[in-house]
Amino acid sequence: MAAGHTFEPRILGFLCNWCCYAGADLAGVSRYQYPPNIRVIRLMCSGRVDPAFILRAFLNGTDGVFIGGCWLGECHYITEGNYDALSMVYICKKLLEHIGLNPERLRLEWVSAGEGIRFANIMNEFVPGIEKLGPLGKGEGLDEHELKFKLEAVTKLIPYIKLVERERLRVPVRTEEEYHKFFTSDEFNRLFNELIGDKLAVCQIMALLRERSLSAGEISEILGLSPSEVSRHLNVLARNQNLKTVAVDNDKIDQIINKHQGKAGSLVQVLLEIQHENHWLPQDVLDRVSTKLDVPLSRIMQIVTFHKTFSLVPKGRNEVHVCVGPSCYVRGSTRLLDTVQDLIGIKPGETDPDSKFSLETGNCLGCCNLGPEIIVDGKHHGRVTPDKVKDVLKNYE
């Protein structure tokens, strides 16, 4: 692109008072040459850098963030703040990667007060590197709106991420090798995905839905997630903030509630009937049930999440159950389930983006003579082999 020579990267530096700031000072005094793109914020310790600072910098158009601290073991405080900076940077890099930004835009280095030349060398390397990456977002192929949206989603999660870091992503032994070993391990990846990655996706979906009403298919396209992933996240989202419905027939709901009111355990019966009628349980309906039956919402939430009978998200037009009872299991239900998953592209508990199918595994319904069996919209199809299942499903629209 022709605009290359006009791009002057904006770099923000967070430098620790005791080492790196003094090092940078020395570089200046010693007249070492380095690109002047960096603006510096002096902190008492690199451990003071909050992930929110970094995200704010990027949100405000900074193209690269540099953090400079004392060498490990040389922190001026007994809390060894530079180790905190180290784990924070590992996590932030992972976050940047997760939202599609190049993690190279964030760099942490140890520079002592006497290493003016080292500071200059690092800058001589870092600034051109960023220059090569291009402006934030554009370099990664993200448009401005998308970039802002993603950074905001992460920012929202920062208080949570910090707690997770403290409780779950802590490295017990303070050596650089141990930190490196942990943060590049499979275990870290797994914990990150389960604890942060998934939440981030949910957070983004929530933000999208705040802007406008979208279908699962549209969400999948915007966020580049598979339909199966979107469906899984929607299930989680519905537990944090239920999805509102377009229109609920309140009279019908009231009728159901009144029918059971006053009877023992009416709550479960009411919920079962609404689920049966409506095929899912929207937030407004649960609120109504909670008020009318005078049962706390928390108890309702526990009951409706106790079993897959209930759904907090809209179900597909056709509900497919693959029986995974033991008799069906020994007769090959696993292969059958795999085939069904491949055919409709979703996993149990999920709904496809066109709302055509919802898939569930069903417990033994006692039709063991039919195993392996699938049940579509209450209709039993017995003795279904993987190659026969296509014929069964093609009859549903």
Added chain:
Amino acid sequence: MPRINSASELEELRKGVLSKRDPDKPCIAICAGMGCLGLSNGRVISAFEKEINKKDLKTKVDIRATGCHGYCEKGPMVLIYPEEICYVEVTPKDVPEIVSQTVLRKKVIDRLIYADPDTGEKAAHQAEIPFYKNQMRHLIGNNAKIDPRSIDDYLAVGGYSALSKSLLKMSPEQILEEIKKAELRGRGGGGFPAGRKWETARNAPGKEKYVIVNGHEGELGAFMDRAILSGNPHSVLEGLIIGAYAIGSHQGFIYTRHDTPQLKNNIDMALTQAEEYGLLGENILGSGFDFHVEVHLDIGIFVSGESSALMRSIEGNPPEPRPKYIRTSVSGIWGKPSALNNVETWANVPLIIDKGSEWYTSTGTERSKGTKLVSLSGNIVNTGVAEVPFGTTVREIVFGIGGGIPNGKKIKAVHFGGPMGGSIPESLLDTPLDFDELAKLGAPIGAGSMLVLDEDTSMVDITRYFLDFLSNESCGKCVPCREGIRQMLRILTNIRDGKGREGDIELLEEISEVTGAASLCALGKTAADPLLSTLRYFRDEYEANIAKMKRSAEKREL
């Protein structure tokens, strides 16, 4: 409908019902049980209706959609009375021929009757089919004669005579005595003496008491309770009312599955009809005894079949078990004495009252009396529900009734009791069906599901399967159960996938010891039972899987 106010009015009504029935009038009884649902029995039924209408036979032939006949493998099954000709695997196409040949001309259609797959020997009547020949069908036998939606059908086979005898001729104490003498043991899994449970509830302080039918039937591969409850609901209801009278309860609950609409419909119908006749409600049969029943649907999770969880569910709470340091028969629903028994247990009650404890105890073994319903599934020729006297050997059930293993395979094991049960190997198949004998072998009878496993089954895999099920279907409240199952499942998955390590078996045993001792309810305490029983009989399979891993690891090191 007339309300019945005395024993004699009941007998008159019964006479009336019987007199209207011509024993020589043809009747087509079609199995409408769960197992036949997926075999399009609905289409068979409507084909018969159409055909009868077309031929203008409506007044001359009765059609009856009955409960489960038990032989699900060969469904839909059709019986033609009065000759009781039995046709198997009937399709709508066969219907015109059945009507014209069998119903009208009394001719047996050869291709529709049962033929033994091995010998080719044919059988035109249920009693001649090997599946039925070796059974003793005290509880389920009436299913084929009854439309579950007709109380008159139940009265026609002598229904509610035990209730009338109990309420009008016996004292609650006498009933308790009779049940105790019959040595009736709970059929839900525990095998606890029902009479003792009832007595505890009766003697517990407080006026309000509850009786409950546990029709949750969450045990995987068990489907005999729904065969009774949907096929002959009045027999369970009759038992429940008798029990309520003996205990001094005026409110009962029937707790059943929400995922089987047929169950709820048939129960609701039975309750309405019984109430109309005055067999339920205020002043039953003019005895002065009042009793009401509510149907409660479960939310379908396995743990909600545990008695204290079930009771919490009836209260409207999440189905989390409560520690039973005080028994539910003393403090159950809302802290009131609550006697809970399983469907089959209640269904035994009218039988005992009717025929007496002496008759009842003449069947069975020394400590397990009467008959037991079992459901056969897995790698077996004849899937279905069978009823046998206690003492029948497992081998007789699997081979005599079940027809053995399909595809020429050998049998490896029989798994009893679902996810909280255990397996016995081929070498122990001559063990008699008995609460205590099987428990001794680490495979308690449970509710009576028998999962037959052929030689190709990996016992490690099937054990993993049950733990996987429990990790989803337990409540997750207490640590030993929730975390113990999680860890055992993980280790078993590793072993199955060939990633097992030395010491894994010992670790599994250690975990199972802790979950068994420290869990809150029976689910957690017995969660490791399938594991322990397979370790007892099939330890070599675990060891072989782990050794394979070790060998390949050593190879890599070289």
Added chain:
Amino acid sequence: MGKHKKTSEIIIQIDGKEVKAAEGMTVLEAAQSADIFIPTLCHHEKLEPYGACRICTVEAEVRGWTKFVAACLYPVEQDLVVRTRSEKVDKIRKMILEFLLAHAPYSPQLQDLAQEYGADQDSFEKESSFCILCGLCVRYCAEVKKKNAVGFVDCGARREIRFIPEIAAKECHSCKECFPLCPTSFLQAAFVLTESLAFSRDSSPTALKK
């Protein structure tokens, strides 16, 4: 039945020591009254006994029968013999701790107990959730504060705690009394997560098109 109602005093034996207890007391209460320590995690004096963590498991001997019971729930009865430490009790507690340390290795409460019972925090593979599901927050909010802002969702191995956003947004900021009860600070994490996901400052309704 009800024979002991009047005679309220019951003598039981805990670790060889005679302890006087009143009818209706639990073993834990009796032990505490005699200054005998039994570890607990899900127990709180203001809350109904819950019996979830099972760390208070003790050996109880009644009429020659020995069983393992949760001290926080088990009612005292005449001639009950309780052993708060035994080889098996310690084994149970050790494993329960190891189960929980797979979730929350840095919980000070768990670490202290782990030292006592020799539990190894690396016995089992690490779990992502650092909640041990003691339910103190859920029960405190329901029983003491009567707000029900936080509850359990799901079952089995997937069980977790969740705030109800509508209630939490109104009630929690001024209360937060449950926060110090949490042995792992997961509660705080769950709260800030709810805050960032669901407390809508800008716009509220979220709708999913069909």
